[in-house]
Amino acid sequence: MLDIFSGLETHVALTLILSLGFVLAFEFINGFHDTANAVATVIYTQSMKPQAAVMLSGIFNFLGVLTGGLAVAYAIVNLLPVDLLVAVNSNRGMVMVFSLLASAIIWNLGTWYFGIPSSSSHTLIGSILGIGIGNSLINGTDVSTGINWGKAIDVGMSLLFSPLFGAGLAGLLLYLLMNWWPRSNIHKSPFQRQQIEGRKHPPFWARFMLIVSSMGLSFSHGSNDGQKGVGLVMLVLIGIVPAQFVVNLDSDPIQIEHTKIAALQLKELYQRNESAILAQYPASAKPTQAFSCSPAATQQYAGTLLSAIGEARSFQQLPESQRWAIRTQLICLADSAKKIAKIASIGDVEKKQLKGIQRDLTVTTEYAPMWVIAAVALAIGIGTMVGWKRVALTVGEKIGKKDMTYSQGMSAQIVTGVAIGLASLVGAPASTTHVLSSAVAGTMVVGRSGLQLSTLKSILMAWILTLPVCIGLSIGFYYLGVHLFV
DSSP, rough: GOOOOGGGGGGHHHHHHHHHHHHHHHHHHHHHHHTTHHHHHHHHHSSOOHHHHHHHHHHHHHHHHHHHSSSHHHHHOOOEEEEEETTTTTTTHHHHHHHHHHHHHHHHHHHHHHTTOOOOHHHHHHHHHHHHHHHHHHOOOOOOSSSHHHHHHHHHHHHHHHHHHHHHHHHHHHHHHHHHSOOOOGSSSHHHHHHHHHSSSOOOHHHHOOOOOOHHHHHHHHHHHHHHHHHHHHHHHHHHHHHHHSSSSTTOHHHHHHHHHHHHHHHHHHHHHHHHHHSOOOTTTSSSSSSOOGGGGGGHHHHHHHHHHHHHGGGGGGHHHHHHHHHHHHHHHHHHHHHHHTTSSSHHHHHHHHHHHHHHHHHHTOOOOHHHHHHHHHHHHHHHHTOOOOHHHHHHHHBBOOOHHHHHHHHHHHHHHHHHHHHHHTTTOHHHHHHHHHHHHHHHTTTTOOOOOOHHHHHHHHHHHHHHHHHHHHHHHHHHHHHHHO
């Protein structure tokens, strides 16, 4: 890790330290902001003492980041405009990173201070969309082309439907438990159990499931939310020390060969469908931004890529300029493959082939060293252990009018953990906060515990305001930064 500072000028090294610190600060805040949700039910049902619950949650968050993969990380990164992705080493690229992180941190700290459950995923995505819009406004281009709207819509749908999924399924699970074991002690609250039976802790199986589901939720949170920090760290490293990170220098000869084969396959597919591709993406079309990847130039991108790689069996053999050329062409070829796959006349077999091509084209650019993953895991894990109380109080006591029962806590946690875990597997960003808050509300409705409308209004207002506020903040920071430093 420390070798990245070797040979750097003092001001560059300081910029790198500050930038990495900024990203890790965001993940630290994410830890105590979002992960309070994972310990709220297990604490308020007295299944575990707060110190033990928070410590274990931090450990499982750490493990979740380490083993969660990178699908979500690059789903978030690829929301950014292509021209900024290929020029992240410029001053504008650095302004982009600082702007989106500053807006996300400000909103997260504000909602945490007032104890309002708010999604860090929602916050980060709003900040990234603001960068795309701000970049289009500064370049004088159409806003509709400044954002990867296809990916943005996919992410938006994930964030929209996951809370509905959480509320509905948690309510259904509680309903089944109430019908299967109507007289069970799991339907009592800790207060009722203490008053009636004189016992402090839940029944054994309820306590076991609450603890397991809490740690599972912590693991799922780490595997989903931690990836976003990994993606941002990679943007910083590529921007400031590109020679070491612009492509994966540890790529083996087989991966490099697959990259070359994918470029050749895309050239051949382009030749078979040239008329349809040019009809959809004319070669004469005016570029919509300072740097614009066009499917019409697919053969040119592929030729440049193959020329830059040459006979090299390792990227370490190549000078930095060639590595940058390789990364730029890979990004454009992957973007072209994605756009070509959306053309109506492209057959299902070729669309499937394009997915494989896109995967092979990104294998050497969408990566992260283990120390990056470990650093983000540590930040989010430590954050979990620090500032959990404010949001946990809201989730545990202020959503329902009555005390949470053991079965309500189990239902909400199990459904949330499964939902976030599945989202991580398919590479879809999901909000732990929104899913759990909705799941708790769903169990309160089914359990006829009533809802505290004032709390729900606060959560709903945060949900509604997150995107526009973060978009506005990041546009403002980005606009100011570009005019001051670019």
